[in-house]
Amino acid sequence: MGIPLWPALIKSFFMFIALxxxxxxxISMALQYARNEDIRLGKTLADAFQPMLSIYVxxxxxxxxxxxxSLLLIIPGLVLFLLFLGISYAAIIDGKTWLQGVKQSFAFGSSHFFKLLGLLFVFAVLGLITSFAVLFVLYLVTGFYLILNVSxxxxxxxxxxxxxxxxSFYYLDWSDGAVGTEVI
Incomplete structure (x- = not known):
């Protein structure tokens, strides 16, 4: 049918890694804010770079x-994405990486599955509406492709x-409530 499936899957693969x-x-900035600390660039970067290798792997x-x-009719891919969305949050907030982080992420994703699904849906709709509005207004003003894409x-x-x-704040609320319980 002329649908470029493999390039789209490869692009999605690298987009999820980047995400x-x-x-x-x-997450580091949200954690500093939740602890009533001053949000500092140095601490933010240090918190971000410390678990970066384990998060990448x-x-x-x-x-x-x-x-x-996602090859199996998109729904299993969406479910897996929501279940493992918390890997980065477990690394920064709880300091859990590798297998512990995956377990913590799965516990967070399964306990907040419908909240995360709703958030994803709301932000997808908001993204479509705002992108369309920005594109429409800028297309009326200018027709430059670069300006449209950058906007x-x-x-x-x-x-x-x-x-x-x-x-991050959902995870912080959940993590504070889960203190003292061990994730298997």
Missing amino acids: FLIQLPF MSFFVSFLIVTG VIITNSLLFSILFFTV
């Missing part, structure tokens, strides 16, 4: 699972950061 890594500084395998699950990138970056902060 797990991009979240790290935002884990996200490689998890992204492979998500993309493979969509900036708009989506702002929305993603709000999503990362929101999920």
Whole structure:
């Protein structure tokens, strides 16, 4: 049918890896804010770079699972994404990496599955609406393709950061409630 399936899957694979890594500084900033600390760039970068290798390796395998699950009518890939979304949050907030982080992420994803699904749906709809509105307004003003693309990138970056902060606070609330319970 002319649908470029394999290039789309490869692109999705690397986008999921990047998503797990991009979240790290935002989680650190949310954690500093929740602890009533001054938000410092040095601490944010140190918190982000410290677990980066383990997050990269884990996200490689998890992204492979998500993309493979997406081959099976997209729903299994979405379920796996929501279950393992908390890998970066477990590394920054709880200091759990590797297998402990995966277990912690699975526990968080399964306990907040429908909240995360709702958040993802709301932010997807907001992203579509705001991107369309920005594109429409800028297309009326200018027809330059570069300006249109940069504006969509900036708009989506702002929305993603709000999503990362929101999920960070969900994770912090859940993590505080889960203190003293061991994740198997």
